[in-house]
Amino acid sequence: MTPDKQRPLRADAERNRRLIMDTADRLFAERGAVATLNEIAREAGVGVGTVYRRFPDLQALVDTLFTERFTTFLALAAAAEEHADPGQALRHYLLEAAQWRAGDRALDVILAHADLDARPLAGMRDELGRHVDGLVERAVAAGAVREDFASADVYAYLYMVGAVVDRTHDIAPDAWRRYAEVLMVGFGLEQAPTARTSAMTDAQIRLTWPSPSARLPAD
Amino acid sequence: MTPDKQRPLRADAERNRRLIMDTADRLFAERGAVATLNEIAREAGVGVGTVYRRFPDLQALVDTLFTERFTTFLALAAAAEEHADPGQALRHYLLEAAQWRAGDRALDVILAHADLDARPLAGMRDELGRHVDGLVERAVAAGAVREDFASADVYAYLYMVGAVVDRTHDIAPDAWRRYAEVLMVGFGLEQAPTARTSAMTDAQIRLTWPSPSARLPAD
């Protein structure tokens, strides 16, 4: 067993590492697409070598960025479990998770390139799975949701809300709330269709259609 | 005004054009991502020049492929309007549209690269808009759906079902039906949560998480 007791990075190296991650993050958010490691280096004001030394390729950088975020995401699930009422707990989680998804501009890019089977991510995925299973089991047992509601529905919900978020970021930042509500009603988690958020206008929807300009935003 | 009366292509050229389009389609479907024009040429067994002569760049090819498909999509909307019952008409359209989305493996790739503002596509988009507006107005007037239901909700529905479809193509080809139903219930378009399609298993959901292998499928 090789003792991979890797000592901490030198202060300047750690500083650069952070700078590279923050720059990548900003770049991903600004353009809605990944940037090359060379671009990130230029933008961060460090040499390419410095980037490649720390992140062998784009995948490594993306996975690192995602690992950091995933920690927050896990915390949300843990926090939701605090609720005494199982229905509230699940509702709360679904709303917080969607909000997290909506509040992070770089996240869709990162998700599109992450590798959940890669090392520390796989463990976090499994831990998340346990939290979600718990939330779902309790809510179903309490009759707070359709009796056939399953963990898979939570992930599907996130995929669906994510799809709306990705297309409405810049157009109607709160549009996702309407569909989060619709889904919860559909899942029997909420009774009244209260329509807290109204539908997008035709002009707004128009902007969500596929177009190259929607893919390379600021310049 | 230049009379761009472009005479039909020579028979062999037309044949090649079709071959290129079909090959691109197949490649997109197989790999879940766009291929380069040179790859398409090689796979189709024609010279690169032949491809570039007909399609100046990838965008042109994608837009052409999408235009063809969009015709089908418009026909669905027109057919749905036949229903005497406005609720049935809308329900029927939502289901048919989702099914169309689910039944075409190359479609998500094409959608991700299409340019709806480009010429004949813009006109088709507007025509679709008129059909959808009609379906929605009639359904709302008849009280078959939530009174605040809007055209934007139809597009959002498609984005959401599309998100599920894209991740479950190869894993559970019918999974989207469950969420189409959930959304319809949430929109007040259907009363009973009948759960015709059950949720995916944990193992299936696992396969929908982001991973590079999910992006380059067969090899």
Add this chain to the structure above:
DNA sequence: ACGCAAGCGGATAAATTTATCCGCTTAGTG
């Protein structure tokens, strides 16, 4: 069956992306 506009193929140029190597600099220990 002739003639030629239209079409074809694919070598190759240009641009972009990806990644390495190595001489110079510096943080941090003693």
Add this chain to the structure above:
DNA sequence: CACTAAGCGGATAAATTTATCCGCTTGCGT
């Protein structure tokens, strides 16, 4: 302070992608 392991930068090589050009071939109207 001095020494050295760790880190830095960026020129440049390798791989990939994108696109053009032009000599040869062929469909098809007469």
